[in-house]
Amino acid sequence: HLPAHFLFHHFVYCISIEPLKVCGLCGNFDGNANNDFMKHNGEVVTDPEDFGNSWKVNPNCPDVTNVKHPCDANPHRRAWAIKQCIIITTPVFTDCHSLVDSGPYYDACVRDTCACDSGGDCDCLCTAVAAYAAECRKRGACVAWRRPDFCPLFCDYYNAPGECEWHYKPCGSTCMKTCKNPSGTCSDQIPPLEGCFLQCPSERPYF
Structure with missing residues (x-):
């Protein structure tokens, strides 16, 4: 999640397929958030303006300075x-x-x-x-942080009478049984997600 002032009109990223390496305004995808502010020259900085300015596409575009909080x-x-x-x-x-x-x-x-x-x-x-x-x-920590009065997700709204039921889960499985995937087997590399999840009845187990 990036603060609003990171959303420059132009940004640069570079990708190498083997092994996967990325750089730019979105970080380097190495699992360490502490080194994401890496400038175009490879220097790690803490100042977001310095970091963002280093990734300008057009050198004639002036640096961002004195950004007001x-x-x-x-x-x-x-x-x-x-x-x-x-x-x-x-x-x-x-x-x-x-x-x-x-x-x-x-x-x-x-x-x-x-x-x-x-x-x-x-x-x-x-x-x-x-x-x-x-x-x-x-990182393996499932937190149920939403409340009816704080950022609620009303999944039950989609529960029509006689149909499949949808329920909110803070850490739901990304895999379900479908006609193309009847066993419900998916990659273990996909982390849990939060949101509205379908609960199929036993007599109709496939989504």
């Missing part, structure tokens, strides 16, 4: 953003805190939530928290 630009949003994003650092995510550093995700959440000042504020908040939960799932 969204919470400074929209001070009326700061208190609400902090109050909502704090869930990332609370006991709700205790099982994940030792696996994934919550600090960068909390900071990104506050930044993005402050930046969403023209509608869709809950979408920005929920997307930011979901990004941390997704990283937790990859």
Whole structure:
């Protein structure tokens, strides 16, 4: 999950198929978030503007400087953003805190939530928290963080009478029995996902 100011109009990425190596604004996909801010010349930095500027496609495009924090630009949003994003650092995510550093995700959440000042504020908040939960799932920590009053997913809405039932799961299986895959066997490299999952009746087990 990237803060809003990372979304430059142009970006560069490079790919080598064997072995898989990537670089650019999306990081290097090595499982270590601490070295994702790698400049075009290979130098690892901590400043997001310095990192982003190094990947400009057009050298005539001026560097981004003095980026104003969204919470400074929209001070009326700061208190609400902090109050909502704090869930990332609370006991709700205790099982994940030792696996994934919550600090960068909390900071990104506050930044993005402050930046969403023209509608869709809950979408920005929920997307930011979901990004941390997704990283937790990859590391084996399943966190049920959604509530009816906080970023809910109403899966039961799709449960028509007499039809298959859909239910929310924070860590659902990505594999199910289908006509093309009757055994329901899938790659073990696919991590669990959250969302609405189908529960087929025993007399109709295939989706």
